Amino acid sequence: MTWIAFANLLINGLIEGLVVALPALAMTLVMGVNRFPNAATGDFLTTGAYAAVAVQMLGGWPLWAAALASMAATAVVSAGSYTLIFRKLAGRPMVSSMLAAIGLGFLLRSLISFFAGHDQRTFDLPLVRAWNFGGVRLLPTDVAIAGIAVLCLLVVFVLIYKTSFGRQLRAVADSADLARASGIRAGGLMLSLWVLVGALSAIGGVLLGMKAIVSPEMGWESLIPAFAAMVLGGIGSPVGAVLGALLLCVAQELAVPLLGPSYKLVLSFVVLALVLLLRPAGIMGRVQRVR
Amino acid sequence: MQRRNFVKLGGAAAALQCLPSIGFSQQGEVFRIGSLTPITGAGSPYGPGMQQAIRLAVDEVNAAGGAGGRKLELFTEDDQTKPDAAVLAAKKLIEVNKVQAVLGTWASGVTLAVMPLTDAAGIIQMNVSGAPAISTLDTKDLVWRFQATNDRFGAAFAEICAKRGFKRPATMAFNNASGLGNVEGFTKVWEKRGGKVAAHVTYEPSRPSYRSELQKILAAKPDVIVMGSYLPDTTIILREWFQSGADNKWVIPGWAANPDLVKALGAEVCEGIISVETVSNEKSTSYAQFDAAFTKATGKAASTNIYAAMAYDMVISLALAMEAAGPKATVEQVNAKLREVSNAPGTAVYSFAEGKAQLGKKAKVNYEGASSKLDFDKFGDATPDFGVFIIEKGQLVRRDVVSITV
Numbered sequence: 001m002t003w004i005a006f007a008n009l010l011i012n013g014l015i016e017g018l019v020v021a022l023p024a025l026a027m028t029l030v031m032g033v034n035r036f037p038n039a040a041t042g043d044f045l046t047t048g049a050y051a052a053v054a055v056q057m058l059g060g061w062p063l064w065a066a067a068l069a070s071m072a073a074t075a076v077v078s079a080g081s082y083t084l085i086f087r088k089l090a091g092r093p094m095v096s097s098m099l100a101a102i103g104l105g106f107l108l109r110s111l112i113s114f115f116a117g118h119d120q121r122t123f124d125l126p127l128v129r130a131w132n133f134g135g136v137r138l139l140p141t142d143v144a145i146a147g148i149a150v151l152c153l154l155v156v157f158v159l160i161y162k163t164s165f166g167r168q169l170r171a172v173a174d175s176a177d178l179a180r181a182s183g184i185r186a187g188g189l190m191l192s193l194w195v196l197v198g199a200l201s202a203i204g205g206v207l208l209g210m211k212a213i214v215s216p217e218m219g220w221e222s223l224i225p226a227f228a229a230m231v232l233g234g235i236g237s238p239v240g241a242v243l244g245a246l247l248l249c250v251a252q253e254l255a256v257p258l259l260g261p262s263y264k265l266v267l268s269f270v271v272l273a274l275v276l277l278l279r280p281a282g283i284m285g286r287v288q289r290v291r
Numbered sequence: 292m293q294r295r296n297f298v299k300l301g302g303a304a305a306a307l308q309c310l311p312s313i314g315f316s317q318q319g320e321v322f323r324i325g326s327l328t329p330i331t332g333a334g335s336p337y338g339p340g341m342q343q344a345i346r347l348a349v350d351e352v353n354a355a356g357g358a359g360g361r362k363l364e365l366f367t368e369d370d371q372t373k374p375d376a377a378v379l380a381a382k383k384l385i386e387v388n389k390v391q392a393v394l395g396t397w398a399s400g401v402t403l404a405v406m407p408l409t410d411a412a413g414i415i416q417m418n419v420s421g422a423p424a425i426s427t428l429d430t431k432d433l434v435w436r437f438q439a440t441n442d443r444f445g446a447a448f449a450e451i452c453a454k455r456g457f458k459r460p461a462t463m464a465f466n467n468a469s470g471l472g473n474v475e476g477f478t479k480v481w482e483k484r485g486g487k488v489a490a491h492v493t494y495e496p497s498r499p500s501y502r503s504e505l506q507k508i509l510a511a512k513p514d515v516i517v518m519g520s521y522l523p524d525t526t527i528i529l530r531e532w533f534q535s536g537a538d539n540k541w542v543i544p545g546w547a548a549n550p551d552l553v554k555a556l557g558a559e560v561c562e563g564i565i566s567v568e569t570v571s572n573e574k575s576t577s578y579a580q581f582d583a584a585f586t587k588a589t590g591k592a593a594s595t596n597i598y599a600a601m602a603y604d605m606v607i608s609l610a611l612a613m614e615a616a617g618p619k620a621t622v623e624q625v626n627a628k629l630r631e632v633s634n635a636p637g638t639a640v641y642s643f644a645e646g647k648a649q650l651g652k653k654a655k656v657n658y659e660g661a662s663s664k665l666d667f668d669k670f671g672d673a674t675p676d677f678g679v680f681i682i683e684k685g686q687l688v689r690r691d692v693v694s695i696t697v
């Protein structure tokens with residue numbers, strides 16, 4: 001393998017990793033605070049992608065404006081699902097919330113395919129030839145996708161680590177009872193969190209749709225990689241989710257010359273198993289001790 | 292009380308339901324056909340037209356006085372393009388309607404799921420699916436295929452590539468029986484002609500990107516890439532290929548390189564793609580007659596749905612076999628006559644009435660179908676001709692027709 005081929009594979013892996021990082025981050029936020037794996041994350045992605053497609057089709061807006069509109073729409077769906085479903089299940093075992101999330105995913109998927117049909121859709125965006133640096137090819141679309149993903153991740157990190165909202169959120173994630181005793185109101189905080197999760201998922205869906213196609217199954221199918229990235233990074237760790245996604249996707253793409261594209265998926269799970277053997281709680285995870 | 296009444300009523304209703312079927316089976320003057328086409332799901336652009344074509348053919352046979360002294364009776368179901376739904380519908384057709392043939396399954400997965408049921412019931416199954424496995428799993432010779440196998444699609448691809456003077460083909464296949472069947476069929480014929488395949492990649496479904504797979508293929512510097520693929524993956528692959536700026540040509544099956552692909556990518560990306568799809572037996576009288584009837588019934592030309600002509604031929608060939616087998620023939624005896632009435636030698640006939648007249652004179656007939664010449668090989672597979680379409684300025688333009696010798 002020449003270094004040019006290697007560089008190309010690395011770039012592919014990084015860009016795919018950034019696309020996977022958004023749903024992984026959305027999932028890890030809910031996991032850290034509400035303590036259940038939100039299996040509807042994938043379908044929030046789909047909702048976001050379809051909302052953007054709808055706005056583009058009906059309003060003829062440019063993609064960036066459609067993406068902003070879809071962030072708002074998906075945030076409403078996400079916050080609504082928290083208020084109507086997950087808030088009610090807060091005290092119950094994790095499994096009931098998880099099953100409810102799977103059900104919600106089915107509902108969203110069915111609604112979307114009922115109204116929009118099963119045919120694939122694509123965003124209206126111009127196709128530009130790659131920039132060629134002596135064989136290392138960069139697609140302008142990919143650069144845009146990576147840029148937007150990085151920007152979103154930065155915004156989320158600033159929110160979590162630099163604002164009072166984030167501090168309160170982390171306090172609730174650490175110990176809900178202690179946070180309540182210190183006068184943190186969980187209600188509005190949770191709603192804000194789900195709005196953030198919805199907006200983040202919408203962007204994830206739009207980016208995935210730009211890279212691939214928009215179909216009712218798109219989010220559901222990208223759920224497992226996102227879940228694996230979350231576990232690898234350490235459940236509930238935002239930085240970990242991003243690192244996990246990048247590591248898995250880069251490992252996958254670099255494996256293509258060695259294993260071929262059919263087995264690269266297996267390799268990502270080998271990486272997952274190895275890391276969890278060395279660090280059972282994931283890259284950034286802390287092993288929870290039972291007090 | 293209420294429950295008891297309900298049971299009584301239910302029992303009475305069930306008994307009533309049974310009566311007509313008892314009546315029919317005693318008469319022995321009806322041959323029951325089940326139409327099982329995809330009215331909903333991925334096959335929904337084709338299923339309704341197929342069902343209408345079957346109905347047209349049934350009416351035509353009955354108008355000519357039936358086949359082998361029997362009228363045809365039609366029952367229709369939707370297979371939803373889903374194997375599980377298709378199995379339920381097939382069960383209903385076989386057990387409740389007591390059909391003697393199930394016609395019109397479209398997706399390979401559906402046909403493979405329905406075959407064990409029809410085989411167990413000892414009835415005829417006719418389909419338009421592509422999976423090569425259908426040929427080998429058909430141990431009782433009750434399954435008839437009116438569409439080219441994926442393998443033969445691949446052989447046609449090789450013919451087309453040779454004809455167009457390509458020297459270094461590479462192949463990409465979606466990881467399933469259909470995708471792999473296409474490129475394996477291509478590779479087999481291409482290598483038999485003394486050619487070499489420069490590179491091959493089998494790729495996984497529903498990935499966000501296929502750049503690494505493409506990179507591997509493009510590194511071999513092919514002048515054409517032959518695909519065994521579907522629409523979604525083809526969309527992603529071609530978009531990334533165009534942006535990478537390579538200049539090879541493409542040969543893609545017609546179900547993936549269709550107007551939807553142009554809609555998704557735009558005319559510039561698709562310019563020059565070679566799309567290969569089977570075409571009906573357009574020069575035949577049978578096609579002209581079917582086209583007229585189909586257009587009258589649906590308002591659409593027969594060329595809009597190649598599977599409709601295949602579905603129509605299913606009924607006509609079945610009816611001719613019934614006629615040849617004579618009155619009171621069992622399903623097995625009818626099945627045994629299917630090859631005889633469809634294949635050479637024999638007087639070429641182009642409609643059921645024509646065939647019936649010839650059979651009445653004790654002549655051998657060779658039905659030339661609306662969908663193809665309709666010659667079944669030892670597996671019960673027919674091989675239509677292939678149309679070569681080139682995408683020019685966003686339109687699929689037919690440039691050539693290729694026949695392959697099996």
